[in-house]
Amino acid sequence: MADLQCAARVLVARHGEAAYESELLSDAGGWLTPLGRAQARELAESLRGQRVARVWTSDMARAVQTGEIVAGVLGTDVVVRTGLREFGVGDARGTTGVPDPFAATFAAWLDGDLAARIPGGESGEEVVTRYRAVLEEVADTHRGEAALVVSHGGVMCLALSALAVNLAPSHSRDLPMPHCGLVAMEADADGWVARSWAGQDL
Structure with missing residues (x-):
């Protein structure tokens, strides 16, 4: 991050409930169910007082759709970044996902071992590095403002716990991220601090 004169408030949300073309694992984007669209609208209404300057989303369809619904309610635009996408399924592509690969x-x-790698996919270090790069871009763009980032549950639990100086890497182990669950992060020259996690203040 650049030397921030004032903190950026970055609100990171999981996408709404989604449906998928196939029950087999893939890196395809999925699309929002009617419930997922309602969750996105509820998220938008909850953010009306936050003065969100822009919505940033992963390039996966379920995140883009969530972001567009929120942006429509809040009257702002949407920027898409591939670095916010879920970690890839690697060699598990085309399998049922049972047992959990x-x-x-x-x-x-x-446990803090970011060198571990999804077979045929990314290491934790690679996931956190690409995610950090986008959050830093958001923070640099929105100094003194609030911005919403729409992303995915797995990568949020990994990357936000790894980046926040006040969280342990294992913070999310017993705190699954619900659809449209929100993590409030603040960034200044000293790094990232998590202020709330899925509705719980930190």
């Missing part, structure tokens, strides 16, 4: 790697990430 990511459980061991994700557990290692939450």
Whole structure:
């Protein structure tokens, strides 16, 4: 991040409930269900008092759709960044996902081992690095403002816990991120601090 004169407030939300073309694992984007659209509208209404300057989303359809609904309510625009997408499924692409092919790697990430890698996919270090780059861009763009980032549950739990100086890497282990759950992050020259996690103040 550049030397920030005043903190940026970055609100990071998971997308709304989504449906998918296939039950097999893939990196495809999915689309919002009617409930997911209602969740996105509820998220937007909850943010009316935050004076959100812009909405940033992952390039996956379920995140873009969530961001567009929120931006429409708040009267702002949407910027898309691939660095905000969910971690890739790697060699598990095309499988049923039973048993969970990511459980061991994700557990290692939450234990602080970011060198662990999804077979055929990304390491924790690679995921956090791309995610950090986008959050820093958001923070540099919105000095003294609030911005909303729409992303995905897994990458949020990994990257935000790794980036926030006041959170342990394992913070999210027993705190799954609900659809349209929100994490409030603040950025200044000293780094990232989490102020709330899925409705709980920190």
